[in-house]
Amino acid sequence: MYEYAGNMHIHSSYSDGSLEIMDIAAKASRAGLNFIIITDHYTLNGLYDAKEGYQQNVLVLIGMEANETKNHYLCLDIDKEVKNNNENPQVVIDEVNMQHGIGIIAHPFEKGSPLFADGINFPWTDWNVHSFQGIEIWNFTSQWKDHVTSTLKGVFLIFYPHAALPGPCPQALAKLDEYQCRGEKIIATGGSDAHGYSMKLGMFHLQVSPYETSFKCINVHVLTELPLTGEVKADREMLYAAIRKGAFWIGYDYFIDSRGFRFSIQDNDKSWQMGDTVPLSRHLKAQVVTTAPARVKMIKNGKEWQVSSGKSHIFSNIDPGVYRIEVYHRYLLGYRPWIFSNSIWVE
Ligand SMILES: [Zn+2]
Ligand SMILES: [Zn+2]
Missing domain, CATH: 3.20.20.140 (Metal-dependent hydrolases)
Structure with a gap:
């Protein structure tokens, strides 16, 4: 890409x-x-x-x-x-x-x-x-x-x-x-x-x-x-x-450039990006990459579903729904909103 x-x-x-x-x-x-x-x-x-x-x-x-x-x-x-x-x-x-x-x-x-x-x-x-x-x-x-x-x-x-x-x-x-x-x-x-x-x-x-x-x-x-x-x-x-x-x-992008962020859903041999619709299969997992350590929230059907910290994030148990990502980077003593992804739909 x-x-x-x-x-x-x-x-x-x-x-x-x-x-x-x-x-x-x-x-x-x-x-x-x-x-x-x-x-x-x-x-x-x-x-x-x-x-x-x-x-x-x-x-x-x-x-x-x-x-x-x-x-x-x-x-x-x-x-x-x-x-x-x-x-x-x-x-x-x-x-x-x-x-x-x-x-x-x-x-x-x-x-x-x-x-x-x-x-x-x-x-x-x-x-x-x-x-x-x-x-x-x-x-x-x-x-x-x-x-x-x-x-x-x-x-x-x-x-x-x-x-x-x-x-x-x-x-x-x-x-x-x-x-x-x-x-x-x-x-x-x-x-x-x-x-x-x-x-x-x-x-x-x-x-x-x-x-x-x-x-x-x-x-x-x-x-x-x-x-x-x-x-x-x-x-x-x-x-x-x-x-x-x-x-x-x-x-x-002011504090940390978000360039390099990625959010995809994958099975054993295929990968889908933001905006895509994914046919349901047994081996689906979501992958998120951030270029700096961050707090990543996976939002499923409008609700916070799973949270992960670090630079590389895997979310499993993907079933039908609409998924988007919110990323927060460290700032002063807390976190600042950094990246808001578009959604991937799983049918
Ligand atoms: Zn205007
Ligand atoms: Zn206006």
Whole structure:
């Protein structure tokens, strides 16, 4: 398998981000990313202006974020703009599906902060929807804002954003499990939602969600069977196919890069990856590899099932269900959430 690190929720100057796509790609390159997905509000103008492609060795892909007042929806792998429908997000979901795109419910439980725009927030309000492809469980900017409860805390979090990001949003994770336990093969995503804007916070003028810092925090690591070729169209297809399937994990890469993590289920002669469906057999075991000693939780059908410590982990007694992995690395006197995998289904 080949591994590519990327960030998949980013705003540029085509909407309310502060930098042009070219400059964002340069920052992604410095942060060591292989690809980024730009998702500007209500527009695909970046795509229409032919900004997709390799820049400084980073593959830049362009999707969009639909909806304004609530029910924000990331629309990837599409070529026509999707119209907003704040009140009936199912229409937006259906439009992405008509284009065979990938649609992700963004920051569904955002709370907002009294210090930003009178506490305005953009949660997902309609859970009667169906046929979407994913839920964003970990969002740098949104969760950062949720924690800014006072000016002083805001200033502290500018210098130490990690304190506001102690893991994926618990309600979003619970929603993911709820859908998956119903047998719906939806994917979990995470991203920066970087805008790089400066804000006045009391007497301070500060950079909120800076691109380069947030590109070192919540990233996705995608696994492909073949290496990327350097040819935009082929590589775009390969990456989107792997994302659609769920062949990736979300890593908080700031303290320890999650590169090299692996989660598979194996029998005597075959191995399945995240996103795969495994036919039940008698000899199934799950294997997890982390590049640093860590605490690994195997989550089965939404509940903690087995825990293991170290760098290499084997879980046996695999029977039908949906399995995902949570990894925590050592940090100060305790542990920090590090890696959240996509799921493997056993039938
Ligand atoms: Zn949003
Ligand atoms: Zn956004």
